[in-house]
Structures are given as structure tokens and as C-alpha cells.
Amino acid sequence: MSRFRSLFAPLPLLQRNEERWFWLFIAPFLAGFVLFALLPLIASLALSFMDWNLRGTPKLVGLENYADLVNLEGKGKLVLKAFSNTAMITIIAVPLQLAIGMAFAVLLNQKVRGMAIYRMAFYLPTVVSGVATAALWTWILGTEGLLNKGLDLIGVAGPAWFNEPESVRWGIIFMLVWAGTGGMTLIFLAGLQQISKELLEAAECDGAGRIRRFFSVTLPLLSPTLFFNLVIGLIGGLSLFTEPFVISGGAGGPANESMSVALLIYRLLIRNLDFGFGSAVAWLLTLVVMLLTVINFRLSKRWVFYDN
């Protein structure tokens, strides 16, 4: 009851005034939240129970789109393919970004001369990542591209990376690691610089070697940063779109091996005008992202160490 009263009891004039200003200041966010998040979210949920292609009126079809989703002989086959491609690419690329990013950060954290230059060199690919760099990689990883020419020199015949079903996802993973590692390096570096020197020195006095110091002191204190990079990396991986689009001309080929979930949703919307089924796929993706984040936060209680 006391909580109830505090919510509705008349407030002193000054405080009431401040409250009014608060809602006024955050009004743009509230409007954006309703117009560009809440309403579209509800609309796409509603659309997922309908059949519509922009012409005519939407028709209620109940759970048909969701039945199609799990029908692996029909429409569901491509959905499963898109989810498994996205999962495979994310599961391999994100840990690689995390591991390499952390290793670079540890190296840079030792008093390195010219650190600003190295830091910026690692970060440049992250800043310019997008269509232009994906186009650049289609050249470097092309059939007669630089990488294969390099492999030729040592007597290895490289695959036609983006033209063969077996290698296309590995090409994308390569691009993601190249483009995403630098951002993680810099965030890890900022985390490392927060760790107090005294703790590391105390561990050294107690006879802990380099490796022991890293695993017993540095890594636990860096775990919040690792967690942040992991969550952002996973959300980014699951919304993979630009790289597969550019290398496959928007088709997700060859043989649908580069079809990502985001690319599939785009194709259902723009190519097929299949709004109902597309919305069902989009909602499935949303549920996966949210579930994964909740699991991540739950698990984080076991391994993320907050020093406060």
C-alpha cells in the first residue's frame, strides 16, 4: 500500500515540475519507441498470422506460417538452412574474434612504443567494414585472387572461395574475423587498462608466473569486458547480412550455402512479397536473440566477476 500511495500522493510543486520536464525531455525517445519499435513489433507479430502480398487485403491464416516454418520438406527447409548457416558462421567467427582480439590487447598492453599506430591499424578494418570491404574481399578471395595466387606459390590450389558451396561460409568467416577483431581488441585494451597494477605485482610477489597471473588475475578482472564483447558479438553475428549479400549478389548462393537469416527475411520481403511467412521467420529470429541473451546473462553470474 505504501508504494501505491507514494505513486499517487500529491507531490511538492518543484518536484512535480521536474517530473513534467522529465517526460518532455524523453518525449522524442518515447515517440520513437512506440513508432519504430513497439508498433512494428506488434504489427509483425500480427502479420505472422496472416497471408498478404501488398495487393488485396491481408487474410488471417492462423498458425499456417508457423506450420510452414517447421515443415522441413517445404518452406521450412530454407529457413533451417539459413539458421544453421548463421549459427555455424557465428559460432566459429565470434570466438575467433574474442580470442584474437584478447591476444592483441594483451600484447598491446605491455608498454609498446607506437601503440597508437598499432591500435589504429587493428581498428581501421572495423571502421570501414561494410560493402566496400566485402567487395574488396571478393577480389582478394576470387578464383584468381591474391590469396589463391599466394597459395599457388607454396603449391596449394585454393578453392574458388565464394563460388563453391564448401568454402563460401569459410570465406565469410575470414572476412568477419578480419573486420571484427580490431573493435574487440580496443575494447579489451580499455578493460585491461582498468586492472590495477598492484594486484598483478602482488601476484608476482607470491610467485605466480606470467601464465598463472593471466588466468588467475587478468582474466577474471577482464570478464565483464569479455561478457560485453560476447553479447555484442553474438547479436551482430545473428544479424549477419551485408557480407553474404555482397558476395552472392543478394542470392545467398552458391546452393544457399551463404543464406543468412537476415538475408532470407530480406528476400521474403522484397523478392517474394511473402509478408506473413517473412514475419514468422523474423519473430523466430527475435525469440532466438532474446533467449540467447537471457541465457547469456544467466550464465554470466557463474563466470563474470564484478569488482565492486
Place this chain on the structure above:
Amino acid sequence: MTTKLSTDSGKGLQIISPGRLALYGTLTLFAALFILPFVWELGGSLKTPAELATGSFNLFPADPQWGNYAEVFRRAPIATWFANSVVIAVLGTLGATLTSAFCAYGFAVLRARGSRLAFGMVLLTILVPYQVLIIPEYIVWAKLGLTNTPIPLVLPWFLGGGAFNIFLLRQFMLGLPRDMVDAARVDGAGEVQIFRRIILPMCAPALAVVAVFHFIFMWNDFLRPLLYLQDPAATTLPVGLAGFVTRFARQWHLLLAGSAIALAPLVIIFALAQRVIARGISVAGVRK
């Protein structure tokens, strides 16, 4: 690390331990791996198609073909795409920076019931994948006849300016001394005045971080312009460039020149705003 690296270069004996040497070697090797593709690209964009086909590892051709750039401008409306990209990125950055600062002031300075709940909504929007919103948003923009205008790409940024930006500016404002706000209130200053005259100027470093990162984001953004700007005359550089990969397949000199043009503004911003970028990342790394 028992040996020391002499700090006054040139004078005195420089002693570098094998460990240090390995460290610098590793760092330099990887820095080269990250940078080299850009150098290759720049060199490649100046080669003839024949040179690119035979493919030597020469970084730069003996006889640079500046005509490749002229040819790209002739065969595709690059100048239009470039101008569209600039307009959209500048307007979007303006919107995001201004309104996220406005909202952050509400969350950081003004006390109100429901403030925590509203801030929870800000954080929640990070978890909503953009893909789930595109179908309804696309239908509405198409029905309103606003596709092929910058409005669908720019307007949303004027309403809140993005969760990350609000979050970052709120954190920064919470670190500012509160006495100044209270003193200004006692002197009879209104909230808008306090925001404009006191808080906004003090937030300049954080606003620079938001502006630089948001501009880079807007410049690289692909899915939104791809959806809403399907008319080649209205579209942005990344969308136009993505078409190159299929249109100019195997005409690598044109593809490379085109992507060099798209990369140039980012590399320039990157060079000019290095300090701002480094500061932005340290802020990102500290948040929990």
C-alpha cells in the same frame, strides 16, 4: 623484461631483448595483415584489367591508370550516390546527436517516477533485431509513398537517437558535477536553459564521440538504404557499390576504384578523429 628500451632515440645504446623483438615482430606482422588489403586495393584500382588478370604481387603499377576512376564516374552515377550518402549521413548524425543528448538529460539530470522503467525500455531496444521491424516499417513507408526519399532513413534518428547513444551520453552526464545544475535552478534558470547553456557545452567531448561513431554507422549502413532507396537515382554509395559486384563482375579495376571512392571519406574521418574514436572505445569498454 629486464633490459630496457632507451627512450631518447639515437642517443645511447638501444638494447632490445629477444622477447621485445618477438613482440614487435608479431604486432607489426598482424598490423600489416590488417592494413595490406587496403594498400592492395588502392594499387589494384590503378592497374589495367590485363595487369589485374595476370596478377603480380606488385603493390603499385608502374603506369598508374587514373582513367579507371574517370571510367567509374562515367559508367555509374557515383557522384549522385556520394551526394545522397553525405546528405543522409549528415542529417542522421545531426538527429541522433541532438535528440540522444536531449533524452540523456532527462535520464541523467531530472528525477521522476517511472524514470527507471523508461530507461529499461531504452536498454530493451538493443535486444530487438532490426530484421523483425523491417517488414511492417517497409509496408508503412511504401504506403505513405516515402520510399526513395531520405525520410525513412533519417526521421527515426530524430526520435531518440538510438539506445547506445542515449546510454553513452547519460553515463557522461551522470559524471558531471550536479551543483552547477542546482545553482542554476536557484538562479531561476529553466531546464531548457540549463540543458543548452550548461550541460550541452560540458558534454562536447562525449557529443563528438557520438557524432563520429554515428556518422560512420550511417555511412556504412546497408540494409536500410537497400530497402527504402531502390531507385538508382536516390540510393547511397554502399547500395550502388553492391550492384558493382554483379554488374562489373571480373572488371576488377572498376570494382576496386568504386570501393576506394566509398572508403576514402571514412579513412579521412578516421585519420582526423583518431583521438575521439580512441576515447569513445574506452568509454564503451568501461561500461558494464
